[in-house]
Amino acid sequence: MTVLSPPPLRYNGRYSEFYRRxxxxxxxxxxxxxxxxxxxxxxxxxxxxxxxxxxxxGHTRGTxxxxxxxxxxxxxxxxxxxxxxxxLHSGGTLPENSSDLFExxxxxxxxxxxxxxxxxxxxxxxxxLSAKNGDVDWQMWTRAELARRMLVNxxxxxxxxxAKCEWMRSGGRPDIIAWVTNAYLRRxxxxxxxxxxxxxxxxxxxxxxxxxxxxxxGGAEExxxxxxxxxxxxxxxxxxxxxxxxxxxxxIIWRDLEGKGVSLAIEMDGTRxxxxxxxxxxxxxKHTGALETTSWAKSGSYSWPRATRAMLQFLQGYRVP
Numbered sequence: 129m130t131v132l133s134p135p136p137l138r139y140n141g142r143y144s145e146f147y148r149r150x151x152x153x154x155x156x157x158x159x160x161x162x163x164x165x166x167x168x169x170x171x172x173x174x175x176x177x178x179x180x181x182x183x184x185x186g187h188t189r190g191t192x193x194x195x196x197x198x199x200x201x202x203x204x205x206x207x208x209x210x211x212x213x214x215x216l217h218s219g220g221t222l223p224e225n226s227s228d229l230f231e232x233x234x235x236x237x238x239x240x241x242x243x244x245x246x247x248x249x250x251x252x253x254x255x256x257l258s259a260k261n262g263d264v265d266w267q268m269w270t271r272a273e274l275a276r277r278m279l280v281n282x283x284x285x286x287x288x289x290x291a292k293c294e295w296m297r298s299g300g301r302p303d304i305i306a307w308v309t310n311a312y313l314r315r316x317x318x319x320x321x322x323x324x325x326x327x328x329x330x331x332x333x334x335x336x337x338x339x340x341x342x343x344x345x346g347g348a349e350e351x352x353x354x355x356x357x358x359x360x361x362x363x364x365x366x367x368x369x370x371x372x373x374x375x376x377x378x379x380i381i382w383r384d385l386e387g388k389g390v391s392l393a394i395e396m397d398g399t400r401x402x403x404x405x406x407x408x409x410x411x412x413x414k415h416t417g418a419l420e421t422t423s424w425a426k427s428g429s430y431s432w433p434r435a436t437r438a439m440l441q442f443l444q445g446y447r448v449p
Contacts, residue, residue: 131249132154132217132245132246132248132249132251133150133153133154133249134150134249134250134251135150135250135251135289135291136150136291136346137293137346138345138346138347139291139343139344139345139346140342140343140344141342141343141344142340142341142342142343143304143307143308143340143341143342143343144307144340146343147308147311150289151288151289154217154246154249154251154289155217155284155289155315156213156216156217156284157216157219158315158316158317158319160216160217160219161216161284161285161316161319162316162319163222164212164216164222164283164284165283165285165319165322165323167222167223167226167229168226168230168278168279168282168283170226171226171227171229171230172275172278172279174226174227176200177200177226177227177230178192178200178201178202178227178230178231179199179200179201179202179274179275179277179278180201180202180204180208180230180233180235180278180281180282181201181202181203181204181259181266181274181277181278181281182203182204182205182259182260182277182281183203183204183205183445184203184260184264184266185264186264186266187203187266188203188447189203189204189205189235189236189445190202190203190204190235190236191203193266195266195267195268195269195274196267196268197270197271199269199270199271199274201266201269201274202231202235203235204233204234204235204236204281205235205236205445206247206253207234207235207236207239208233208234208235208281208282209253209281209282209284209286209287210245210246210247210253211233211234211245212233212282212284213245213246213253213284213287214245214246216284233282236402236448246289247292247389247404248389249389250291250292250293250387250389251289251290251291251292252289252290252291252292252295252299253287253289254287254288254289254290254295254298254299254300254305255280255286255287255288255299256285256286256287256288256305256308256309256312257280257286257327257328258280259277259280259281259286275326276326276327279323279326279327280327283323283327285312285316285319285320285323285324286323286327288304288305288308288312290304290343291345291346292387292389292406293345293346293387294345294346294387296410297345298343298345301341303338303339303341304341304343306338307338307339307340307341309324310338373390373391373392373393373402374390374391374392374393374405375392375393375395376392376393376394376395377394377395377396378394378396378431378432378433378434378435379392379394379396379408379431379432379435379439379443380392380429380430380431380432381405381408381409381412381418381429381430381431382405382428382429383424383428383429384428385405386405386406386409387406388405389404390404390405391403391404391405392404392405392408394443396434396435399447400447400448401443401446401447401448402446402448403443403445403446407446411439411442412430415438415442418430418432
């Protein structure tokens, strides 16, 4: 796998400049995306393909389910698109038999933590079209719907990069999505056109010329391009394992680990959960008062003696079999 160049720690400018300097060098080549697209479409046209789709409530990632039409589906998290991006960016070979690739593709975050993925380099994998649409009645999904869901789940034309810092504020911005869509139409041509034609369902995409959006993060007041960017993960290497994982016996969050690509391996009552540290911070911010406590304000950390029932429900999506 080739090494990905990380984004700067702060940025304030046009997204086009961020794209030119930091995103485009980390994108797979046009030829590799075309080859992957052809292999994926052969797979979807095969007699009994397995569909890699984003998991919904009631799914266990990595478990094969069959719809009422007996169609096979394999629920995943973001791992397949991380792996696909890393493999295509490195120029890795693709098998002639599509099932050899897609049935063995990683389905869970913990399966790719050792790879040089975009997440490890400090990027968030944002999507042009959402991998979920609120329809959780998976037993009724048709072959066409499963094919569409697999396209938006793993196709490299649906992936664009923003810095992990403040990613939740930027990853879903319509103006950035519209700009990236136009950039990908120029870069990938007919491959991007076909992806959109087969994947858009109730999603409003802007067409034609679009404005170049302002993109900022990290509290930057002005653009900082003169210093070489630093991979934030290095800051935590002495306190975590070499694969960027911090092990703990109870749920704990740290302020100085936010945005640094660290994952938590939480072992409680004989069960192990592996998840990005920032996912737990986001959940705690939304559902608890942990980030308003004296402990968080003064010590920069917060721990729970035991996981609450609501937290255990959240952690189920990251449970390691």
